[in-house]
Amino acid sequence: MEKLVEIRWHGRGGQGAKTAALLFADAALNSGKYVQAFPEYGPERTGAPVASFDRLSTKPIMLHSGVTNPDVVVVLDPTLTDSVDVTEGVLEDGIIIINTAKSPAEIKRELNITGNIRVFTLDASTISKETIGREIPNTPMLGALIKVTGILDFKEMLEDTKKKLEKKFKSKPEIVEGNLKAIERAFNEVRSQ
Amino acid sequence: MTVTKSNIVAKTGNEAMAEAMRQINPDVVAAYPITPATEVVQIFASFIADGLVDTEFVPVESEHSAMSACIGASAAGGRAMTGTSSQGLALMAEMLYIAAGLRLPIVMADVNRTLSGPLNIHCDHSDTMMVKDSGWIQIFSENAQEAYDNMLQAVRIAETARLPVIVTTDGFIISHGMERIEILDDDEVKKFVGVYTPKHYLLDFDNLITLGALDLPDYYFEHKRQEIEAMINSKSIIADIGKEFQTKFGRGYELFETYRLDDAEAAIVAMGSTAGTIKVVVDDLRSKGKKVGLLKPRVYRPFPKEEIADALKDVKIIAVMDRSDSMNAQEGPVCLEVKAAIYDASTSLSIDPEHGRRVDKAKFRPILNYIYGLGGREIRLDDIEFIYNELFDALKGTDKERVNYLGVRE
Numbered sequence A: 001m002e003k004l005v006e007i008r009w010h011g012r013g014g015q016g017a018k019t020a021a022l023l024f025a026d027a028a029l030n031s032g033k034y035v036q037a038f039p040e041y042g043p044e045r046t047g048a049p050v051a052s053f054d055r056l057s058t059k060p061i062m063l064h065s066g067v068t069n070p071d072v073v074v075v076l077d078p079t080l081t082d083s084v085d086v087t088e089g090v091l092e093d094g095i096i097i098i099n100t101a102k103s104p105a106e107i108k109r110e111l112n113i114t115g116n117i118r119v120f121t122l123d124a125s126t127i128s129k130e131t132i133g134r135e136i137p138n139t140p141m142l143g144a145l146i147k148v149t150g151i152l153d154f155k156e157m158l159e160d161t162k163k164k165l166e167k168k169f170k171s172k173p174e175i176v177e178g179n180l181k182a183i184e185r186a187f188n189e190v191r192s193q
Numbered sequence B: 001m002t003v004t005k006s007n008i009v010a011k012t013g014n015e016a017m018a019e020a021m022r023q024i025n026p027d028v029v030a031a032y033p034i035t036p037a038t039e040v041v042q043i044f045a046s047f048i049a050d051g052l053v054d055t056e057f058v059p060v061e062s063e064h065s066a067m068s069a070c071i072g073a074s075a076a077g078g079r080a081m082t083g084t085s086s087q088g089l090a091l092m093a094e095m096l097y098i099a100a101g102l103r104l105p106i107v108m109a110d111v112n113r114t115l116s117g118p119l120n121i122h123c124d125h126s127d128t129m130m131v132k133d134s135g136w137i138q139i140f141s142e143n144a145q146e147a148y149d150n151m152l153q154a155v156r157i158a159e160t161a162r163l164p165v166i167v168t169t170d171g172f173i174i175s176h177g178m179e180r181i182e183i184l185d186d187d188e189v190k191k192f193v194g195v196y197t198p199k200h201y202l203l204d205f206d207n208l209i210t211l212g213a214l215d216l217p218d219y220y221f222e223h224k225r226q227e228i229e230a231m232i233n234s235k236s237i238i239a240d241i242g243k244e245f246q247t248k249f250g251r252g253y254e255l256f257e258t259y260r261l262d263d264a265e266a267a268i269v270a271m272g273s274t275a276g277t278i279k280v281v282v283d284d285l286r287s288k289g290k291k292v293g294l295l296k297p298r299v300y301r302p303f304p305k306e307e308i309a310d311a312l313k314d315v316k317i318i319a320v321m322d323r324s325d326s327m328n329a330q331e332g333p334v335c336l337e338v339k340a341a342i343y344d345a346s347t348s349l350s351i352d353p354e355h356g357r358r359v360d361k362a363k364f365r366p367i368l369n370y371i372y373g374l375g376g377r378e379i380r381l382d383d384i385e386f387i388y389n390e391l392f393d394a395l396k397g398t399d400k401e402r403v404n405y406l407g408v409r410e
Helices: A017-030 A078-082 A104-110 A124-131 A138-149 A154-168 A173-189 B013-024 B038-049 B063-076 B086-101 B126-130 B144-161 B186-193 B220-249 B274-287 B305-311 B333-346 B381-395
Strands: A005-012 A034-039 A049-057 A072-075 A095-099 A118-122 B008-012 B028-031 B056-059 B080-084 B107-112 B137-140 B165-170 B178-182 B256-259 B266-269 B292-297 B299-301 B317-322 B347-352 B356-359 B367-371 B403-405
Touching (some): A005 A017, A005 A078, A017 A049, A017 A154, A017 B178, A072 A078, A078 A095, A095 A138, A118 A138, A124 A138, A138 A154, A154 A173, B008 B013, B008 B144, B013 B144, B013 B165, B013 B178, B028 B038, B028 B063, B038 B056, B038 B080, B063 B086, B086 B220, B107 B126, B137 B144, B137 B220, B144 B165, B144 B178, B144 B186, B186 B220, B256 B274, B333 B367
Parallel strands (some): A005 A072, A072 A095
Antiparallel strands (some): A005 A049, A034 B178, B137 B299, B347 B356
């Protein structure tokens, strides 16, 4: 990973796009990378489209402008594609990962994605409902992101997330368990085109 | 310092500043919340709640009161800190002059946000610039690491110079952006900041003093002159503490930073987070053979004018970027300082009876001013490249505007 990797997360306010970006950066940091994670600050409200970003590199990151040409786009909410152009600025050999029950081929057709952009899909909403008990697609999408990009070591990341969740949810071990299961399922169930 | 994995953490600028405050463990923190600085004192308040610090927190009803409480605490002999932004800093303005005039070493985190109106919560430097003449030392941070390091140094600087210090970060860009930073061990910080032993303080009952008394025309000027002298002297204090920090912890700090400036033909002068973005462009243009460089003032007050003029003496042309406007129908506040510095470095103070005023024409260089990023307007790599291209254009003989408004629709 010599070059800078830039990731854009799309979600709706309250879905955890910011948290996912922060979690991912923190996991990358623990694997020795230089990181940045930041949300886009607009008129954010619950349910409104929001975006957040990650930058990862093996070298110190000095850049402090927004991400315009991401290597990877992660979409937490499939209904966003009606109102937000999630493909905007994606690099020609970039990756798009969408939370949907549809196949990558269907998404490619719907969003009119051509060229070398690779599309992956994951039914993260269903997975999170079955494992965590609530629709929180951000943690399973984290698993999909790591599988698809290979940027981080999956086992290391899982350990790291476990530690963090255990600290945050001391009195609720079932939440920790559910989240870890969600990430593992995502890792195995993400579909490529 | 030995860097271990536990010293490397991912923190936002606000978290980094709060962490520095935890390690400093001040006697009093008085603050009122305001976006985007709220987290600094909110996180710090949680440290108090968790028993991690001994600080007395004063939850006041306004920023004016926050600064007033800090003044009281500092005058009493305590280490006092606060954090604010934008309108909050504006509301403090009256008390800022009093804190400096009373020579109280208060340290404040200010997250740079534009001043209303129109109402806007995003970054520019207009809030800090509004109080540039208040007698506070002003230190700008490029990233979360510098914000953390500057906060630690600020305590020492303030208490040595006996002047209050503002440490700034760029709102949202740094305050809410998470980055990799290296933190020091609590013990190292404790040793570095030391124990505050004020020379004079109100609660010293063996040596009673009066503070804040009426100072009439017979002595006010002398007292103000001492404050000015303290600001002049603070330059070497800041430089020395930056060197000490480097010796102890490996990260060096000077009054300003230069980046690939040595043989540069075209230089940009810029403060805050944009300096990082400029470094990326400098590296890119250098790889294409273009001689470009950056000068990033870290300390805006006191302004290191001789040192900056000297660092820029060999460049052929300069662009100064200002993230605020002085509304003076001429240049922005950083550009005016750089121009004054270069004017003074290029002219003698006496008149030669035969030849008139001695002017070193070679030292006069074209200086373009770019007002940018007001109200959080995004600044991108190509904006910076555009400025360097304009400078090279001017070097080829094309006349440019003195003051330019980067990326604005007109």
